Amino acid sequence: MIQAIGLTSNPRRELPPAVDDVSFEAHAGRVTALLGAPGAGKTTVLRLMLELQQGRGVTHFRGRPLHRVPHPAREVGVLLGEVPGHPARTVRGQLRMLCAAVGVPMRRADEVLEMVGLVSLRDERLGTLSRGMDRRLGLACALLADPHTLVLDAPADGLSVRESRWLHGVLRAYAAGGGTVLFTMDDPKEAARNADRVVTIEEGRLVADQEVADFARTRLRPRVAVRSPHAARLAALLAKEARATRRSVEVVPEDGNRLSVYGSTCADVGETAYRNGILVHQLADEIGDMGPTADWPPADDPQEAEVSPGPAEPEATDEPAPLPPPITVRQSRNPLRPLRYELRRAAGVGTGYLTVAAVLVTSAVTSVLLARVGHTPQPRLLAAWPQQFPLPPAALGAGLLGAVAFGDEFRHPALAADRGTVPRRLGLLAAKLLVAAATALILAILTVGVDAQLLYIVYGREAAGVPADWLSLGASWIGLMVGCAWAGVLAAGVFRSTAAGLAAVLTVPILVVPLVHKFLEGPSVRTAAGFSTRLREFVLAQWPFGGERYLAAGAQVITQPVGGALVLSLAVLLCTYLFTTLRVRVQSPF
Secondary structure, three states, rough: OOOEEEEEEEEEEOOOOOOOOOOEEOOOOOEEEEEOOOOOOOOHHHHHHHOOOOEEEEEEEEOOHHHHOOHHHHEEEOOOOOOOOOOOOEEEHHHHHHHHOOOOOOHHHHHHHHHHHHHHOOEEHHEEEHHHHHHHHHHHHHOOOOOOEEOOOOOOOOOOHHHHHHHHHHHHHHOOOOOOEEEEEEHHHHHHHOOOOEEEEEEEEEEEEEHHHHHHHHEEEEEEEEEEEEHHHHHHHHHHHHHHHOOOOOOOOOOEEEEEEEOOOOHHHHHHHHOOHHHHHEEEEEEOOOOOOOOOOOOOOOOOOOOOOOOOOOOOOOOOOOOOOOOOOOOOOOOHHHHHHHHHHOOOOOHHHHHHHHHHHHHHHHHHHHHHHOOHHHHHHHHHOOOOOOOOOHHHHHHHHHHHHHHHHHOHHHHOOOOOOOOOHHHHHHHHHHHHHHHHHHHHHHHHHHHHHHHHHOOOOOOOOOOOOOOHHHHHHHHHHHHHHHHHHHHHHHHHHHHHHHHHHHHHHHHHHHHHHHOOOOOOOOOOOOOOHHHHOOOOOOOOHHHHHHHHHHHHHHHHHHHHHHHHHHHHHHHHHHHHHHHHHOOOOO
């Protein structure tokens, strides 16, 4: 059951609020339609209910506001606008990724695909779906966690008659199973045909809250639909006969050769056309719209409409009426299974695979050209890192993969399918950093391996030799790759942009490294020379398996200008990310 009380949006400069004091109920086991013309405020009402827009009021879902529900996706299934998701992701991949986000078994994706009739299109890309298939996928996303309540914004918009009937049949079956269904639409006839209760709003205010029978009696009236190539002549004859017999008949010309005749019957209209030799292509009874509801309820029967109970008008007192509580925009929850979600997000789009392939090809070509030119140290040759370049291709690729981890998610917010923006949560950040580090490690090993193999094939064993200090160099290489990937993740999470994440990676060698290098060369700064020797003196017992060597290699990475600059940048980005996360939590606590 849904209880919306006093929903009011914030004023828009000098304009009145888009929604003003709207209160209604949607009961379990029933289908409720929120009816209104385009621009009446229907979508704003839903956004206020779901705490996606600031304003005032409160909405209870089975007695609790949404921010008090532990797992909102399991309580409310939402469809607002287009289905959010990367256009290159498959239908099944999108649903399986959301399964990890809402914490349901992966087989649930196949179940909802069968429910909405998308089994045959499960391998299609989101960007290739038609309007009807997109609506079906949106309904599948809403049904994924088997919620008790469905809140859908214009679910049948743009659908054919057949698809619209199928959709409303599914909603009717869902309500028959005990669920609560609330959807918006702007067609009164469709609302009367598919809903049990109709809530009408106009210009942001509640006009009526009625059972469908009362709505049809007060808002709609019967008419005769006529289509004829001589529509104008038939309209004149019908009006002339109505005046002669003093009957209340209204003839309204429609688009094309169509007439809507109110106050008459198919028999009377057909006899008039037959007597005057007028060809008729269509003659049918319909239910028509009475038009705007400015004088709701109708003047001739003021008791027909059931006006929403809403807040009663306060009596004249010295104390002002209390305002509804404010609505604060809240971010969605962390994925219930963040690591599984992140793995499916990263592997579900070809961006990562194409980036890795491009990096390997570029590194291999660069390595061969550097070996041909000569005068390139062996470590840089294996890493395909020209001395004129601030970063090797592999490091740029790792940074790009890290930036895509957050940037694409903000651009195509799969996690926001039900409740707004992508969350800045530490669980999601940890999963992204872990996956980015693993990806960077694999890319680092593949790059060196491919470069060494190609150098051996082209120039022989000498060009592919392993440096003597391979341990420290390997630690530096892996640290550089992982650091660039993490810098991309953190920067994209802070600035919500893939381009900003990649820019942060490039900023380290171009801007931060010269500053750190200048700082380390200053006369008042001690260097870390001899760190490994002092480390052995500090640790009295030898570490098993030579563990002090790995510590020394890590310290050597940090003391290098690039390593120090990267560590400094990561620290700044991490602090910024944590600050923005804590600020959001303070502003909108759950």
